[in-house]
Every structure is written in C-alpha cells, then in structure tokens.
Amino acid sequence: MNKPGEIRVIVLALIRDGDRIFVSEGYDPAKQSTFYRALGGGVEFGEHSYDALQREFQEEIQAELTNIRYLTCIENLFIFNGKQGHEIIQLYQCDFADSKFYQIDSITFSETPERKHRALWVEISKFASGELRLVPEVFFQYL
Template identity: 40%
Template structure:
C-alpha cells in the first residue's frame, strides 16, 4: 500500500471489559486483538464511518460516540506495509442485550468472519496477544475523557 488510509475504530466497554475482535496475521503467524471499525469512505465523516462499520460488521447501532484519540499508525500486516490515521471513539450500544453476550460474530465486507468478545485487562494479558493499533492499550479501560489526544504509533519491527 502506498497511500495513507483513514480509519475509525470504536471502544465499547462494560463491567471492566472491552469488546475486541480477534484477528490473525499469517505472515507474522500472530493472533492479535483490535477494536471494531474500519476504513472511512470518501465523503464520509469518521463518526458516520464508525456507525456504518459497526452496523455492517456486527449488526448493531451505537449511541453517544465520543472521539477520544487520533493516532498515526505505521505497521505491517500480511507482509504489506501500512500507514493510517485512526480516529478512536468511545460509544455505547443502543441494544443493551449485546452486553450480555460473551462472543459476538462479526463479518468484514470482504466476507472474512471474526469473533469479538468482552475481555478484561487480565484476560487480555493471559492470551499474550498484542492489541492493535499499537498504543491503543492505554485507552482500553480508561473512562471517557473530555480531552482528545493525538499520538503516533510506529511499528519499529520493519
């Protein structure tokens, strides 16, 4: 990839747990976690993108989205270099039933399916899987902030 991609991700929290999708990088032979979200389409705001992505992937509507962080992320996935600007939101689900489900089936627009699950800090640590984008860990369990933070997250493993 030779262009910078804009993405929107959303953190959903409940009872000291955060909803994360489990994914796999075949080139690194590595499982990892990431928040739900995806690319921002041309003409779409980051809030519109996160609303669309959550609806497309897990068929849920969100409410009260709040921008908490904007990250610049240089990374590699499946042997390809990537560069993205990531808008990270905090939000809640409209349907409270979703908070009772331990596993949530998700599906990417390309047809790739995944499982998202509610994970505590301890459960994430036990798996030893990284959480991407790198640097987002500090936001996983923090309460909503009234301040937006800008940060970079560069993968030094190139």
C-alpha cells in the same frame, strides 16, 4: 487492507464494560499470531468518521451505538502479512444502545464473503499481562 503506498483512514470504537473491552480478533499469517483490535472500519470519501463508525457497526454486527464521544487521532504504522501498512485512526468511545450486546460471548461477522471475523469481550488484564496482543499498543493509553 491498504494498497501499497496508501494511507488508510479508519474509525474504531472503544467500547468498555467494567474490566473488559469489545474487540475483533485477527490473525497475521506471516507472523502466525493472533491479535485483537477495537471494532470499526474504513472511512469513505466524503463521509465524516462519526457517521462511518455508526455505518460500520450497522453493517458488521447490526448494532446501534450511543454516548459517542471523540477521543483522539492515532497514526499507526505496522506490518501485516509481511506488508507495510499505514493508518490514520479516528478513535471514539461509545456504548451499545441495546444491552443484549453486553450479554453475548462473541459474534461472527463477515467483512467480505471470504473474510469472517469474530468480535468478543476480552478482559483488559489479558492484554495488560501480555497473554493476548492488542493493536495498536498506543490504545492502552485510552483504556
């Protein structure tokens, strides 16, 4: 999460399999609502976003990516847990190198020892209907 007044540069992966996408599940305690976002993470100083994407997938779910293609840059202003956030998102489209990732229902991973997350496949129609919330909403333009 951002420090107050900080703009965070992150990289996210749009991984699609037919009518579903691979996302991470999050929860906002202030809004008491669950949301979903593409998997990825922070870009470190001196690191190219392409390299950060591959590193994050290795660290979080031990996955290699292939067919990596740059899509766009998204500026995301949001409120999370009652605090203003500001991200610059480098968005890539890619595939899993190992087909086993297309067979799984979900994976639990840890960003930090106290913060566990779940990544899973979700049908795009559940986001389109409003049943589930995908963030940032501008992400729909690339599905």
